[in-house]
Amino acid sequence: MTAITHDEAFGHDEHEHHGPPAAHYSSRISPGVLGMFLFIASEIMLFGSFFTAYFFVRVVNGTPWPTPPYHIPVQVATVNTFILMTSSATIHWATTAIKKGNTWGLRAGLLLTFLMGLSFLITQIFEYLRAGFNTSDGAFPTIFFCLTGLHGCHVFVGLSILLFMTIRAFRGHFSAEHHHGVEIGGIYWHFVDVMWIIVYMTVYIL
């Protein structure tokens, strides 16, 4: 349908086309960081819809929490919370290290963060397997699995990002000047951690 293409109309031939002019940046914030913040805003709203469902079940319907005869292993989750909070500190260490050009600090920080995130996820999988209830066992299990599961998916995505960052760090792609990838991935990991604290408070503690 496109009888007239750009080149026909302007006599450009295929080899002539030159790159774009350098884009003019009208803001001090880097597009990648801004994009990540906006993405996190929409993620917060996704969690918001899950918390709305939690509100309807727990507050409006007054479902007992946890509904007997079920239990939730609060101690395990508390240990897990500490693991995840520590991993926030290690990713912060990794980003500060690379800003100073310390590539070994970056590598160690990323690796530690990755391992802690992984142990969090594995613990959660075992928690699911030993929960003693299933998604189809009523409103409390539904909300329990869906809120922690949604968060678990985010941990998985965060871990994938950490893995990619670690690979790149060991290949030496980051330096004091170029560390956007670590910075943006780090923002996401902090978001995952903060979100866990909210999930932990609402599902396990309150």
Add this chain to the structure above:
Amino acid sequence: MTAATVEETHHVHATAGGGSPWRMLTRGGWIRAAWMTCLFGALGFGIVVLARWGGGWHPILATDPIVLVSLLVAAPLGFLAGLGAFDYWTYYALGGATRPEDHSGHGARSWKDYFRVNTDHKVIGMQYLVTTIFFFLIGGMLALLVRAELAKPGMQYFDNQTFNGLFSVHASLMIFLFIIPAFAGLANFVVPLMLGAPDMAFPRLNALSFWLLPIAGIMMVASFVVPGGAFACGWTGYVPLCSTHQPLGAVFFNQAVQWAGASSIMTALNFLVTIITMRAPGMTFWRMPLLVWANFTTSLLVVIATPFIAGSQFFSMFDHVMHTAFFDPAKGGYPLGYQHIFWFYSHPAVYIMMLPGFGIMSEVISVFSRKPVFGYRLMALSLMAIVVLGFSVWAHHMFVSGMASWLRVPMMITTLLIAVPTGIKIFSWLATMWEGKLHFNTPMLFALGFLSMFVIGGLSGVMLGAVPIDIHVSDTYFIVAHIHYVLFGGSVFTIFAGIYYWFPKMTGRMYDEKLGKLHFWLTFVGFNLTFFPMHIIGTQGMPRRVSDYAPKFADVNMFISIASFGLGASVLVFLYNMITSWRDGELAGSNPWRGMTLEWLVTSPPPVFNFDEIPQVVGSPYEYGVPGAQHAVLVPSKATEMEEVPV
């Protein structure tokens, strides 16, 4: 996600051209898409079957929708990966060094370039528009089938389930696959040009968001062919009707909404970042054209609200597939919760479907009246007011749902309040035209049609915002009339106006003005004959979404059905005009409408990277009729170089 940063705007695309059969199979494109779709589908299927087997359930259980879900998630991912949408990110994630930009994924040199992952915002804009018009035609034909069934009382051609499926898929296609993405397509083409930017902030993300769209559309249409037929619970997908009493088609709806929603969130994010970080020098927020403002505000709505419909469809699907108890009262769920969560997105969504149209109207009306937009700042601020107020009105869709009764009056008040910023816009457009030199070209005709029709739709909206009237006409044809006056008389008219207005810029050729005017008048008359009588039969009590009706409505319905076929035929004029003009229309200059905004400063169609040199913005975009006024100046790089040569 993280890969889409500026430092990494390098593009990797397997170079086209012949090669061994192995290269044919592994090169990003349709062949790889075909086998990867199958592979990923099989993997997703396998994982679910293994998990079920491990958990002690029957591994497949032919009717269990969870197996279908695994296919609907995994196969499209395979398609996208095969087509090449993830090529660069995969390469980056596995630790490849960032490659220098070779621009091979940018621009279109032949029609084939429209069928691959293309990173040029202009190509993506065209891809969006052609795809959405394709689904517009399918959705329109479904509507005609609905009207055929409703032409006479009693059952004609379809059974109840099929009839319900027809109008459900009609609405879903029109909303998720036509109106929302058609605006995204127009904005994709125009916004970077208007900003003086070479492209969007994240070109690869932009390409990916487009390719999610056909997936969503095909899922919705494909729901007709699965056992049990299409989802038949309306586009609102209320539970428990949609979560437990529907055939497999309901899962197609849940999934399609996720794909379309993801597409629109990614596009909105891209627009926001582009508008914030890539404006030309001198283009302050108060010098942005109102179309850019409109897409800025719409994108805010999309980023904040769309996750809620994602949530609602997750819950509905989990209730269907995993037998969770979100909305099942017998197990402690809260059925009304669905409506709250759904409308918390879907009311802002009506502004997502309208604000970009407002932006198009401001451009068209100002240019064809040869006058500055009246109250430019207030126009922009009223958009922001609509965004804020839009989040506070959702429960006016639920006056008869049995929700807490104290919620009714506050929702009524906020609903009526929202008429204020909308009214500001309507009166500003009227004031813009006041004593202007009006040119009645096709875009302007559609703009005027929009103004008059949208006022009717807006007024019936104010009526519906009032609790007593809403209770009286709830679920009648009055609602059908209202939504079509707002979405067809409002949104679709603005989309047509936008397509005609930027057609010369997109294709480099002029559309046929006579056919354009014919299209407008056929649409305008057909539209009113079709939808206006629905107000009357609605207040008399004809229920919507029912395939049969009382004999006393027979004559009006026959009239409506005939008119609707006329309205359908008007689209043929549009298609004929577009296709023939695109092929051999008169060449349009770079600025056929004498517009001031930046897109008219470059050739039609624009060069691959839009501007050879980023323009300098020096004034307001709408100073029509002001002698010597300029919005921007182009400083050709060669001229500056020559000045620097020492004499």
